[in-house]
Amino acid sequence: MxxxxxxxxxxxxxxxxxxxxxVACGPSAPPPSxxxxxPASASASxxxxxxSASASASASxxxxxPASASxxxxxxxAPMPNVRGSQLSADLQGMGxxxxxxxxxxxxxxxxxxxxxNAFTKAxxxxxxxxxxxxxxAPTANKKISVRMWNEWVVGLQSEDGSALFCxxxxxxxxxxxxxxxxxxxxxxxxxxxxxxxxxxxxxxxSCATCHGEDFDGDFLDKWKK
Ligand code: HEC
Ligand code: HEC
Ligand code: HEC
Numbered sequence: 001m002x003x004x005x006x007x008x009x010x011x012x013x014x015x016x017x018x019x020x021x022x023v024a025c026g027p028s029a030p031p032p033s034x035x036x037x038x039p040a041s042a043s044a045s046x047x048x049x050x051x052s053a054s055a056s057a058s059a060s061x062x063x064x065x066p067a068s069a070s071x072x073x074x075x076x077x078a079p080m081p082n083v084r085g086s087q088l089s090a091d092l093q094g095m096g097x098x099x100x101x102x103x104x105x106x107x108x109x110x111x112x113x114x115x116x117x118n119a120f121t122k123a124x125x126x127x128x129x130x131x132x133x134x135x136x137x138a139p140t141a142n143k144k145i146s147v148r149m150w151n152e153w154v155v156g157l158q159s160e161d162g163s164a165l166f167c168x169x170x171x172x173x174x175x176x177x178x179x180x181x182x183x184x185x186x187x188x189x190x191x192x193x194x195x196x197x198x199x200x201x202x203x204x205x206x207s208c209a210t211c212h213g214e215d216f217d218g219d220f221l222d223k224w225k226k
Contacts, residue, residue, distance in 0.1 A: 080177055081171075084169055086166035088167075097112065102154060104151050104155060106147075122168065123166065123171050131143050144226070156202070158201055170193075170194075
């Protein structure tokens with residue numbers, strides 16, 4: 001009977017198959033048998049071309065694509081995280097800390113500071129050696145950055161929605177997560193995730209300048225390392 005359907009409606013069927021390939025990403029019901037799976041290979045042969053699209057967009061006329069391109073045609077290697085409430089609040093409370101009212105890092109008692117280290121490794125998805133040499137007291141670039149992120153961001157900023165802001169709110173298990181391939185998209189991400197979702201504890205206006213300075217410095221972390 002399948003045969004018959006093919007015979008009767010060959011033209012219609014192939015048109016329908018073509019339409020299915022174009023319109024649908026996959027069949028609503030998978031084929032029951034072990035046979036080949038044409039819809040899957042068909043959809044695999046028509047990959048979406050966002051990267052080539054953005055490449056040609058940026059290749060045209062000027063180096064900066066039109067404003068709409070950054071929202072529609074970006075194809076980051078790994079999507080940047082949406083800043084969210086900390087998932088380590090219970091851990092911090094277990095250490096006797098109020099995640100919404102953390103003290104400056106150098107105000108922590110040694111025992112608590114030592115426990116906070118475990119929250120750092122979780123939040124960034126790293127080992128102790130990411131920030132420390134054999135001598136835990138020795139200064140390192142990542143320790144210096146961490147002190148400032150704690151004091152100026154975790155303590156100095158708050159989530160607009162009232163949720164607790166901690167290292168993992170931004171890092172989400174990764175030490176590095178910014179995609180620098182498209183500066184315009186990165187700036188747009190900074191605006192929605194790091195400006196609009198956050199406010200300053202000191203109630204002053206929060207903007208790019210909070211982190212980048214009035215004279216926009218794109219690499220300020222280099223200075224924080226010193
Ligand atoms: C993301 C960076 C980071 C990670 C990861 C990290 N630490 Fe730390 N550690 C710091 C910072 C920042 C300080 C405080 C430094 C300061 O205030 O001078 C510190 C301080 C310490 C201290 C106190 C040193 C002193 O000056 O008395 C010890 C001990 C320590 N860490 C152990 C660990 C252990 C063990 C781990 C792994 C479980 C770890 N750290 C993971 C950044 C980190
Ligand atoms: C408001 C968002 C935000 C918060 C909160 C935050 N960070 Fe970061 N952090 C960043 C961004 C953005 C970078 C740059 C990442 C990149 O280059 O991909 C960064 C980079 C770093 C780096 C250097 C990158 C590396 O290789 O390790 C360290 C160390 C670090 N953060 C530690 C911390 C620690 C510890 C906390 C909590 C005390 C913290 N951060 C809180 C946003 C944040
Ligand atoms: C909460 C802190 C924070 C805020 C607010 C913030 N940024 Fe950033 N931004 C960072 C960090 C951290 C980096 C990485 C800096 C580094 O690697 O030295 C960065 C990097 C960038 C870069 C890449 C620069 C380069 O040369 O590669 C751009 C572009 C950028 N930010 C734009 C913006 C814009 C535009 C705003 C305001 C809408 C903004 N940022 C607000 C933290 C912030």
